[in-house]
Amino acid sequence: MFKFSSCLSNRMSEMPYYTHNVSLRLSKVLDEIGVNERMVIKRRRLGLMNESILTIGHRLIHEEDVNVYNLGSTIEGTTTLGLSSDLDILFTLPRYRVIQDWSEWEPGVENLLMIQDDTVSPGYCLLQVLRQDVPLPVVNVINQYSYRDRIGRVLLSNAIANIVKIPEHVRHGPAQSRDETSDFYGDDIVLALYCQQWPFQARQWIAQQGEGQWPTFDMKQYCKNTGFFVVGVGGKDSENEELEWRISTSLAERYLMFNLNITQIRCYVLMKIILKSFINTQCPDSVSSFMCKTVMLHCISITENHSWNENTLLICLNYCLTILYNCVLNDYCPHFIIPENNLMARGFTPVTKRIIIDTLSYIISSNGSALLEIECDQLGFRIQNTFLRLVELDPEDMSCEISGNLVTHIGLYVNAFHLLILKITNKISHIRVLLQTLYKYLMTLTHYMNQGQNKVACSALAKFISMHLGSALASMNIHSQVGLCRESTVLMSLCLNVDLISSKVKLASIFYCTGEIERAELILKNIEESYDLNVIEPICHCYVYKYKKCKKAFDKLCYEAEDEYTLLQNITASCVRFLRCEINCCPHELQHEMFRSTQQDLSFRSEDDDWMNLAVVDSLPYLYFLQYKTYSHLRRNRDKQAAISNLAKCIVEEPNFGHKDTALNLLGQCMEQENKMDAALTCYLLSLKIRGRNNAAKFHICRLVISVLGSGFH
Incomplete structure (x- = not known):
């Protein structure tokens, strides 16, 4: 059987001197494309923050102790813009408790006993269903997800991992992946069961020590305490494929990746870029990035840590590629923690193997020159530029763009859970129950x-909910024609900094609807003065749409920030959302959005379109619309015209609004009030061009036509 060999030090002595210079330049290029210590730390910090937001959000909505984990490249900091790595998200199903020994059985819990016998592929297991009252196996099939095997054991099928259907996702292996037709970033979502103990199959790994003394004893002890997951997918060639569960030590692997130095991270990133640029283009789905990671972890474990430096990056890369070459040649790549699990057990077709071997051989023998051919992240051009100085590149440009994307994703996650809460509560018809x-x-x-538990997630969601509580109470007061109650104003005052303006604009809307025009005008004026059009980014996750690049000034601030949540409060603007119970808190022009769908339109809606039962508008257009309304009441014609001009301008110039159709509907109604019927009709037609169905513009056009025809008869 093929074994890994430690030969990095020999390779270092054999390599020509110029490789040190090339390694330094390669390290510099990777620094420029965001693979540097600052960005790795930022990716990890914000990845863990997103993990907490996901966990808190799902616990709140599903009312059970679900745990959510971000795994893979995005949280490890081992990706680039060009690699476009998906977000790998793992959900645990809390109702089941996986145990490895009868002594771990607990009463009143749905215990599942792991079985690892000769019929099970290495790295996999079966899950036997146990009784909840006594530590004995279940003898009868209990539901459609349990099966009796040939020797009478009742086993849990891995099909139960499909029990939760995730909207806009399709199943690929153990993951539910966002549909490729989607224009948003991809999520691979895996449902798994968790075991608190360390897997029996990996206990030998804890005891043994590699030649490079890595991982250290303390690191392995930490890994031992992370437990493991069982994921609902069986071995491809197994006779029990529908019953097998794959053992995943993802948390331990994530911890190991968190302990790599920057050269090791850069080496892994280069392997993935090579995989994407040279191998996947010819042989897709042959060598995976996880195989590359496994190879690199093996290489680190059998070499000394001081061998991995910036001036040896090219040597380390060639060493890892050589080991990968041997793995492919021998159809053998042992899992780093469970070596009995051969990741290449299925082998490759002769044609595929020949292509991969020839490609790796070409790259290794080129001593770095093959990297000049890589277009991903302009890697080849950037390497060449370090020698020839063809153009002057901003070394922080890509790091800034990455930072802006990371901060935006935090806002999108919070925004998404805010919307989920509203979808649930908007279906409650009785105001007191709501x-x-x-x-x-x-x-x-x-x-x-x-x-x-994570205060960022809790604080952000709590502020959104406080605003809706206060607004719902205010709507009741307006309906009853009484002033705002103290509880309403207190609740709304607690959440004015959830982002830069959305909650403040909503408060101004409430004051406008209660007739306190001067107070509304004052709030709107203060908001406009604080809104920097060159910095602020709108945030909306009501539906999936193509999100354009963030503003450069926004990206720069995100890169420089150490406290991204506070930054999120100061330079983002979420869309403003009104539940139907808050209908009296927005002008009648916006109320039409709650009833946007004709009976025919409803048949074209999915469960993801429940946001259409709300009134939703981007913050900045709503700001200008409310200014138009308040200045109209105050008879300040000059300011009113400036507001309608700003409304039209922002619709045209801001690429990242999520509700331009609604903004155009508001603008159209303003034009009607200005007696500019042709301009109003143009706005409604543009709105329909953006959203052809489920659009209140249809109602406005009908109303406008009737109005014009009616006036023509007099």
């Missing part, structure tokens, strides 16, 4: 916050 539900959410978030 208020009680919102209050329950608020108390749950306070409970999590007091337990020390």
